[in-house]
Amino acid sequence: MSEPEVFALIVSLVVGFIGWGLLAVRGAAVDRRLWSTPDGRMRPGGGFGCLATIFAWFSIGAVVFYILLNFAASDVKPDAKYIVLYLVMGYAFAAVNTIALRVYGWKVPDMFERRNRAAHTLFYTATLASVCAYAGANIGDGPGFYVVIYCAALAHLGLYTLVVVHAALNRTVYRILVDRDRGIAFRAGCMFVAIGAVLGRAVAGNWPGFEAATGDFFRLGWPTVLFVVADTIVARVALSREIDGNLWADRVMGIVYLLAAAGYILMLGAPV
């Protein structure tokens, strides 16, 4: 590995450890202090802190590892050092994503202390959306790790822009974090995953240069705007006065978003 690659690995390790380490420590500490019995057993509803972090950790590893082994550059696939580098970078991007979620209004106590199941759903799906965006950046051949960072950053920037626009147009944040509406959390979360997957596909493929890669991103990624438009219409048409009033309709809509994203990606075919 070259010096810049070692530097990227160290920075990713630090960012990943800080982001995920603090989350894991906090989850475990809250579980132990607030939700455990004096004899060390977990109270009903406790234990989410550790499980949430472990589940997210394995999900990120599984998706990124699969993509790296099967679709990464030809010089990355057989080299364990590069697999480790890009895997750790994936954890770093997902750690940054947890910070971006705080801008959205989500807070760590929403999961661990308030035990808000809708906030859990938001966290998992937003993490998966970030992983999809990052995984797409690893597909195809390129001159070095910096193009993976560029493509992943581009996909994440697009994802965050659309999430902020969606938050400004709708009251989804309030409905998830204050109303604790699980249906809306699932629907919005699936929309984020769909956007992440499409934007990941938009930056996937062999590296054509900065200008062409940015052009491809907009050319292939624009349909993600339709998800925001569609969900804004759905949110207004299906507005329920009841919490979890549209639980099943929201779940169905979430799956429709995922299927639409999968259909679009299949329609585009394998990246070149």
Place this chain on the structure above:
Amino acid sequence: MLLPDDSMSPRMKPVTDARALFEIWAPVASPWSAWAKPALFTYLPEANSAPVERIPWTSAGAIPLGSGRHAVVVDLPSVEGIACGLALAERGFRPVPLYNLTQGIGKEVVAVDPLIAALHDGADRLQGLAILDDAPPAFLLDSNRHVGVAAPSMFDNRWMVFPQDFPSARALMSAGVERVLVIRREGAPRVDLLSVLRLWKREGLASARFDPSSGETIDLAMDTSLLAVFSAHLSMMFHGLRENAAGGFGGRVPVPQATSGGFA
């Protein structure tokens, strides 16, 4: 130390487990218990702590609840909030403690011991009351939660509330709540509570402030524009308080290192 006035209830049992104390203040049967904060309930008062002086909360009868169904936010200093909560419990409300601060090494900015002792002592009285499962909530806050200066080596446990610390207006209204009454003495509510009330107002739940000193009730008017909501959202993101890694607020203020720098 001041504590709510109390008489020994025949059902009173000494509470020796912090979690059992939490179950009394936040029983599973109450829908509002999901919002009660467990952070303070992880402590029990020390057995050899100083005896407490009990005070009655005499203004409970004067609270203008009218004919409609109210939710109450008690925003009074220290144990007075708990005393008021217990008085409201006698009027059929379910007190929901939202104290989200912790104890640690160093002098605390916000005193924790009186609150712990009051919650512990008040549990006996609460156990003796027959509060309905669907009783309206009375959320208990400490109006001193943000008061004080955190100097180096102190334990900065100042705290605040967020909109997600309360049920949504939708949840309150679906439980029949028509209006929110904030019991507070020192002027308008703080910015953190104000942002909660603003979001409730946007959802159609109005609020008023009752001052127990003057007996005056004032309708709370607030800016409910999107800009006001957004600026409150930003100010909450950068609150500058110390969150505790094990839940709640509280952290030691680091002591600056006395070092000499530069070239000799």
